[in-house]
């Protein structure tokens with residue numbers, strides 16, 4: 276038996292066509308949601324992520340702009356830029372791409388984003404809204420994971436869910452969302468004792484630890500749904516051979532590009548045990564961008580609901 280593959284690209288396309296229909300409706304009311312993405316410095320991965328986010332907006336007809344600031348940008352300068360965007364009427368969403376250079380106080384910058392425009396859902400106000408189940412903006416990757424589960428017909432209510440990772444942007448919010456959907460949730464982290472045994476209790480296992488291919492069959496309950504959030508690059512032939520030796524496509528990709536992607540899960544080991552699994556690439560990743568589009572449209576709606584246009588005197 277081999278696990279069912281949960282195809283993130285297909286789910287992303289479904290969501291994007293729903294967003295597109297909603298955008299048409301908004302356009303009829305004269306509203307065009309707008310997203311501003313701030314990129315500081317020259318991190319190559321961030322450069323690709325931000326370009327893809329803007330491209331995805333353009334493909335749907337969301338207004339978007341990318342503000343690129345030098346590696347040497349100071350916290351104060353960034354705060355001024357964020358404030359400008361907070362004030363601009365045509366901007367509904369502001370995304371500050373992480374990680375920021377080390378001289379920047381990231382927490383201060385994230386706190387400066389107007390919570391109503393915080394499409395990443397990282398502001399404490401939005402995290403508080405999530406905790407207390409109030410309407411707000413939910414972090415994109417955790418929201419995307421829930422979409423994968425729901426749209427693939429994976430039951431959540433009453434199930435045991437185990438989340439590996441307790442970060443503010445993935446582990447904690449996904450655990451809250453699973454709990455709000457009535458799963459019984461365990462959060463594991465780097466100090467968890469006998470991690471494989473705890474993970475084997477999960478009907479749903481979410482791996483968000485950022486350790487290439489660490490989750491093997493011994494972590495997985497037979498038939499469980501495995502959601503692989505991690506993204507790591509393998510650049511050494513020995514590593515690629517360890518994970519993908521029988522996989523001609525991957526070996527070829529590595530030969531051509533000198534690198535290949537892997538998640539936190541060792542797919543060859545886990546596939547025969549799991550009931551369903553998200554691949555890397557093509558699993559959780561595509562959903563993260565799709566949910567950013569959803570959040571931008573949501574922010575446009577929420578902001579207008581909270582601040583109705585002034586009645587002309």
Ligand code: NAD
Pocket residue numbers: 416439440441442443444445446463464465466467470483484485486504505506507559560561563
């Ligand atoms: P993080 O480094 O902030 O957090 C990692 C968490 O994993 C920590 O809570 C830590 O306690 C735990 N951990 C680390 N090593 C562990 C171990 N050996 N055993 C058990 N727990 C361990 O990372 P993050 O920002 O939450 O991201 C996690 C991974 O997800 C990264 O690979 C990141 O690139 C990826 N990611 C992917 C997407 C996407 O769109 N697919 C989005 C965000 C993050």
